[in-house]
Amino acid sequence: MKYYIGIDLGGTNVRALLVDANGETYSEVKESTEKEQGPDYVYTKIVRMIRTLDYDACGGFENVRGIGIGVPGPVDTVKGVMIMASNLPGFEGYPIVEKLKAEFQKPVFLDNDANVAGLAEALLGAGKGYPTVYFITVSTGIGGAFIVDGKLVSGGRGHAGEIGNIIVKPGGYKQGALNAGAAEGECSGTAITRKGQAIFGDAVKHAGNVFDLAAKGNEDAIAIAEESINELSTLLANIAHTVDPHCFVLGGGVMKSRDYFWDTLNRQFNEKIHVGMRNHIPLLLKKLDDCGAIGAAMLPMSQLGDE
Amino acid sequence: MKYYIGIDLGGTNVRALLVDANGETYSEVKESTEKEQGPDYVYTKIVRMIRTLDYDACGGFENVRGIGIGVPGPVDTVKGVMIMASNLPGFEGYPIVEKLKAEFQKPVFLDNDANVAGLAEALLGAGKGYPTVYFITVSTGIGGAFIVDGKLVSGGRGHAGEIGNIIVKPGGYKQGALNAGAAEGECSGTAITRKGQAIFGDAVKHAGNVFDLAAKGNEDAIAIAEESINELSTLLANIAHTVDPHCFVLGGGVMKSRDYFWDTLNRQFNEKIHVGMRNHIPLLLKKLDDCGAIGAAMLPMSQLGDE
Known part of the structure; x- marks a missing residue:
């Protein structure tokens, strides 16, 4: 089984999950976003949340295959940045993907919350x-x-x-x-x-x-x-x-x-x-409830394929 | 270099080409469709045209990787049949893909003429x-x-x-x-x-x-x-x-x-x-002229990938 981390970065809360390829959740952390503190603060919070997850189920963090992030607004998936971020001031153009890649040495993918929810429904839900x-x-x-x-x-x-x-x-x-x-x-x-x-x-x-x-x-x-x-x-x-x-x-x-x-x-x-x-x-x-973080975890799975 | 056969099956003419992955044409045959003779007649004509192409450039027919067909009307790409064929009476549901596969022992793909022209433009033309x-x-x-x-x-x-x-x-x-x-x-x-x-x-x-x-x-x-x-x-x-x-x-x-x-x-x-x-x-x-048959030849290339 392969394991992924999903981050649902919303204007109010951030959720981080450890899930497997079937969408089963093994560990979860949730905090308020505190977006008014700015992107560096929120980024540091996300790093801490990823470190806080319990990786016993997958035998340690080194067995995590990749990280996906869902955000409220359009993103440039190639550059890994938000294009508009009216709900997350300061995140427009903020290199969140680049920073997380450097921090954790894993593939990191970013997409908007509707895309991420749709991905979850397509892979695990009604679709x-x-x-x-x-x-x-x-x-x-x-x-x-x-x-x-x-x-x-x-x-x-x-x-x-x-x-x-x-x-x-x-x-x-x-x-x-x-x-x-x-x-x-x-x-x-x-x-x-x-x-x-x-x-x-x-x-x-x-x-x-x-x-x-x-x-x-x-x-x-x-x-x-x-x-x-x-x-x-x-x-x-x-x-x-x-x-x-x-x-x-x-x-x-x-x-x-x-x-x-x-x-x-x-x-x-x-x-x-x-x-x-x-x-x-x-x-x-739609079948799944509250599937933002699971859908985010599906981003690396869908992008990296089965290799 | 890999080689493909493209068939542009229109209501008036049929064209068959041998092309390479860059869309360069090595051999071409063109005949009138004679659609009023019915699908079996037209099918037999296509088989003959494929046999008539000159395969010297690719060192023989055995080096052809696949066959693509473009037709005027919507197709079921999974079953390999036309769904509606107002311009090719009798071809609705006619198992042209299955028959060509059996005849030539090669992968065969079917799509409509707009899709095939678009594929040519995307791979070789303006796109x-x-x-x-x-x-x-x-x-x-x-x-x-x-x-x-x-x-x-x-x-x-x-x-x-x-x-x-x-x-x-x-x-x-x-x-x-x-x-x-x-x-x-x-x-x-x-x-x-x-x-x-x-x-x-x-x-x-x-x-x-x-x-x-x-x-x-x-x-x-x-x-x-x-x-x-x-x-x-x-x-x-x-x-x-x-x-x-x-x-x-x-x-x-x-x-x-x-x-x-x-x-x-x-x-x-x-x-x-x-x-x-x-x-x-x-x-x-749009950049390419008369790209129906070339686009058809791109169907197996795009479907089979680089493996």
């Missing part, structure tokens, strides 16, 4: 056994990851899967720096909440409230839900025509309301894809 | 040296191919790259079985010609006429050109967010009018992509 998997999380934002033969396709600038910016409604709502009518502005949890609050005010706290109202027959809520699911199905169809994945794996908070929209989403998606693909691309539900 | 390439042809239709580390991503049902069906204008023109507002119905050569003929009648024979009129300052033509290029830039941006390719390679008849729209297309594309990708994904022009 296990499918040659290609497109993972999509519909939550506050919309993010994705494309996994081919067990490896992430990160893209030239680590932006593969930045599907929240795909235009599903030209001239539609403009959210922040995204395109007008981008998926994230039209069918994310935030978008559905916004549409709901415009009609129902404070009665809507999150997207789930809109779907609950729709389920009770409220026509305004039904209209919002139908429009949003229609746009989500357009997003899925556009991705399907670009890469024809063997399956989609869907996660994120909005999926909690899937009982309301799952059949509609499936039907619309299949209506919008090429006849030769119809009913051949299953939409699967 | 050479880029880790990932998204190839797009804007012609009568719109097709594409995604190449990662020198290998085609064909997808679960061979439909990766069927980007003509991506929705760029919800509720837009419905062409044939495609989605309303699909790219092929909005910004292909056929679409631009249709829009032009609606205003200029027979004066427009093809998309190039519309761009010529626009270049002369005709405002109706300018409006058609701008709308179409806007939609093409949306298509490119949507694909970029899905896979973040290291470059796009653009080909097809519409590119003959690129002098008119190239700068606009680049500007709009960059405006529509995530800030972290901006000016990092070059739009390149």
Whole structure:
């Protein structure tokens, strides 16, 4: 059995795990990030956490094959640095991979949290056994990851899967720096909440409230839900025509309301894809919980292969 | 040096080539397809053509490493059969790969003509040296191919790259079985010609006429050109967010009018992509001519790797 270290470096907490190739966890450390102390401080914390893990299960640290790190934001996977780090001030361009490599003399890989979660789902979760998997999380934002033969396709600038910016409604709502009518502005949890609050005010706290109202027959809520699911199905169809994945794996908070929209989403998606693909691309539900650190540990596994 | 056979099986002609890993051609045979004679007849013709090639350059047929075939329509790359074959009646489900394998005792690979052309561009043409390439042809239709580390991503049902069906204008023109507002119905050569003929009648024979009129300052033509290029830039941006390719390679008849729209297309594309990708994904022009058979020969090379 081969062993890997996964680091889930978030804006709030850092988790470090020792796992094997099946994703089984042998040791875990969790600390608050204290990001306001700056990247050198956080880096030193990560080094200490890696040293704190218990390596008895694998017969010592020397048997660890590599280290993977998941971070909140796009990364340059070649240089091993974050490109934007709005949630981790100072980490933009910070040579975390280079430093960890020098410190531990092991292969180190970095990718963003959506990619890392998608990798975990593809290798160990709902997408296990499918040659290609497109993972999509519909939550506050919309993010994705494309996994081919067990490896992430990160893209030239680590932006593969930045599907929240795909235009599903030209001239539609403009959210922040995204395109007008981008998926994230039209069918994310935030978008559905916004549409709901415009009609129902404070009665809507999150997207789930809109779907609950729709389920009770409220026509305004039904209209919002139908429009949003229609746009989500357009997003899925556009991705399907670009890469024809063997399956989609869907996660994120909005999926909690899937009982309301799952059949509609499936039907619309299949209506919008090429006849030769119809009913051949299953939409699967995310299986793993809290898989950021496990997914990070899968980065070296997927990159180093079986050699 | 390693040697491969490429077969470009079109609705009109069949070409067979013997090439090396650099795409240099040593022997070529071309015949008309005579598709109306049915698949067994065409298959027998292909076998004869393969036998007719001159193998002196590689020291005999036994030194050929594999055979690749490009066909007009989506294929099941795992089963090695065409899924739809409107241009080659009878070839839907016809076990051409299995039969050629049995006949010649070599690895045989099948893919569609857009994928095969994209593979040639990625390995030998404009995309050479880029880790990932998204190839797009804007012609009568719109097709594409995604190449990662020198290998085609064909997808679960061979439909990766069927980007003509991506929705760029919800509720837009419905062409044939495609989605309303699909790219092929909005910004292909056929679409631009249709829009032009609606205003200029027979004066427009093809998309190039519309761009010529626009270049002369005709405002109706300018409006058609701008709308179409806007939609093409949306298509490119949507694909970029899905896979973040290291470059796009653009080909097809519409590119003959690129002098008119190239700068606009680049500007709009960059405006529509995530800030972290901006000016990092070059739009390149297709380099190779008539690369179907060479691309087909690259199929075994890309699939078999260097072992």
